[in-house]
Amino acid sequence: MSLQQIEKISKQKDIPEWTVIGTIYGAKNVSKAVKTEIKKIAKKRASRLFFSNDLLIEIGKLVTNLAPKSILQAPRQQLATLEEGMAIMRGIPNQVALPLAYWRNSATTPDKANQLNPADDGCGLLWYAPLIPTKPASMLSFIGLVRETCQQYNIEPMITFTNFNQFCTDSTIPIVFDINNPKAKEDAKACLASLYEKGLKLGFVPYRLNIEQQENLDTSKTFWSTSNKIAHALDPNNILGPGRYAKGR
Template sequence: MNSTAIASALAEWATILDESGVIAAGAAKFGASTTGAKRTIPAVLRPANQEQVASVLQVAQRWRVAVYPVSTGNNWGYGSANPVEDDCVILDLSRLDRISEFDAEMGVVTVEPGVTQGALREFLDRHDGNYLVPVTGAGPTCSILGNALERGYGITPITDHFAAVTKIEAILPDGTLYRTSLSELGGEEVDGLFKWGVGPYLDGLFSQGNFGVVVKMTIALAPAPETVTAFFFSTKDDAKLEALVPTVRAVLRALGGSVVAINLLNSQRMLSMMTPFPEDRAVDGVLPADEVKSLANSHGVPAWSGVGAIYASKEVARAARRTLRRLLGPVTDRLVFINRRKVGVARSLSRVLPPRLATRVRGMADTLSGALEIMHGAPNDVALALAYWRSGTLPQPGQPKNPARDGCGLIWFAPLVPIRGGDVRRYINMIERICPQYGVNPLITLTTVNDRCFDSTVPLLFDRRDPDATARANECYRALYDAGQKEGFLPYRLNIDAMGTLNSGGSAFSRLASQLKAAVDPNYILAPGRYVPRIKRSEV
């Protein structure tokens, strides 16, 4: 990047933003990332409203300085706040944190990029909003808007978070305001109630794209049901997996209105939530199969565990429990139902138990309580502890977890897998074959995103202090991607170092995306390299 151009742009940005709005010295600290990625970041800009965002982009166009927007920068395992390419100025949107509209009757809310899962929960509680926040395991400090744009998902209704988006406002790379067609025609209210608008559906360009900076988003919220009942099931026999997988599909099809998602977790993933990493038992960072089996036996961890929730009235919930027993009974060893009342009973019981048993029961109750709160649409950072299993320093109690800041090494591999027993087995074999070759333990979760497809999240955990371990983890991701491409298991989202995989072979998809990008951003100043490859001059 031309140093004169960046200096000139910074001088103009300093007149647009307040004192805290331009960070040049110390900008590199924004590049802390669990993936080990390192980028050259000339500055960080912190606008306070959408008018400032528009002015920032106009200056960027004038001086042809690339900018990279982030909502809160807490994109753990995918690059955190780092841009795809070097020399991009970070556009930190966390100060745009207003909840501008809430229709309690219709269940729609309009948020800016800096609105976090925790902030939305607090807002709904203050305004008697009897709705569920679309939570994820990433924690209360993560952006609602950013997760939806990345097409994130959760275990609560509505599981597909971009599916809940009804309306978008964005600043285009030239600084002009984009609004959806119905809003432009004067139908702002109905626009927030109906996803598709009228005419070509252009909002999708802003999801996993770099066509504009989304400054407002309206989302539909799922109403809180009369009851939320978690169910947990397990099988000790790994050979039952092929029978369990189609049963999960059958459950979703039979109970689709009340059971919206199910997680399957292998024994190593469960152990990561129950015990510190046993470094003394590892060989080159990997737990041998006999050690995994020994640990699993000592902690009572089965080969596969499952979890889901019933969202329904009391009457429907009773019927759903009967259906779950009928369907899951033949392929599982254990099926239990848990709600807040039962967790409370367990905590009360722990007060009269012997100390060692009491500690174990309280720990179990705390874990279950954290899981239940997420199912109730109340975010917490219970699941975020996973990032610290191999490295990183846990913050003091009461302080929010921040895996990037705290030194954790984590890269997510998140491929899509058909809900078929044979396909899942092929996929499991692939993960278990490749990960240990690179010093990575194969921790596997399979989450249903519909009744046809799992998304599997495999955390590549490593010691970020060790450059060799960091390099091996990134090599592991590439090996998994290449093997998955051959087997048909490709990720639904990419980290910043994997964006180039979409630019292979000059596909029609890449050409069209690049041509659209060139039309709205000919100088490529907005998030260059993010999902959309640069167009070649021969293709203009």
């Protein structure tokens, strides 16, 4: 998409450039204290701050549910997505993230009223998932890498960060493409390969690889020979994930 298209959608959906989502787990008094601290920290940094039990959200649900279906459709959908997201945080599985896989699907439009299956529906999706040092310079460098590389291969640079602790952040980059378009398929694979190679040079090491990438790993190193021995001791018949990562056993 062009910058103009992105800005138009952002304005329509009232979505800022970055959205930060977090979950507070703990006893009521602990959660209350954490909320207070978050409000202090976010006061000068966030344009908007909401908690799941905010009165504004509850009023929004009430208004959108009472309004005719043809009115306030976008806010209704956003609130429904918010509820699905909160359910995930509580450990309740649902389909909130699955429509992402259909972004470039030229044959199927996702309908969460039905059971979605991106594999059966022919969705094109690859993942680039490295670990990033939790330092401003490293994260800015990574953002630049993803935006520049994805643009070269006609891929939308959709970036998600999941913070583990003060030292390490996991990033997941969905490479979404039309699997029925040979050029798009070629671009997606080339984009992943480029992100992988360039990222390693900058110190961004993936924490998971797809099967094709695993097959290209050099498993002659000491790490792999050691892990293969451990795996063989625990799984002598090679039942668990045969060929995955430790292809030498």
